[in-house]
Amino acid sequence: MVRYVIYADREQDIAGLDIFLRRATHERGEWPLIHSYIGADALPEYLNFVRQNPCLIMLVAAAGAHGRSIVAQIRNNNRDARMLWFSDRANGVCSYQIGVTWFGLLPATPESISCALDACRICPQEHPLSSHYTTAIE
Secondary structure: OOEEEEEOHHHHHHHHHHHHHHHHHHHHOOOOEEEEEEHHHHHHHHHHOOOOOOOEEEEEEOOOOHHHHHHHHHHHHOOOOOEEEEOOOHHHHHHHHHOOOEEEEEOOOOOHHHHHHHHOOOOOOOOOHHHHHHHHOO
């Protein structure tokens, strides 16, 4: 099981990300454990939760200079975890400089969440009997 930790500036973003993330992970045969943090007041708690924990995926929805500052803090707090960042076009280049695993534009969509998980190498599982059927037919 992979643990996901979402940070967003707005509650609406959290709700959408949670739904899309659950759908995409279920399609991959995974039952995620998702923690969510909303707004600047929750950032210290978020940073404490993800500190030096490489065994999770950090998903951030934050735009503008404020978003860039938050993502830089999160990355400095945890250099090894996979980070997915949804933001505006202006932050695309700096996402590379900060070292995020995957960058996408807001608003997040089911397709963009799926692409983000692919970047983390969380791919849909094959049917457990698919190799058996292939062998049996050959």
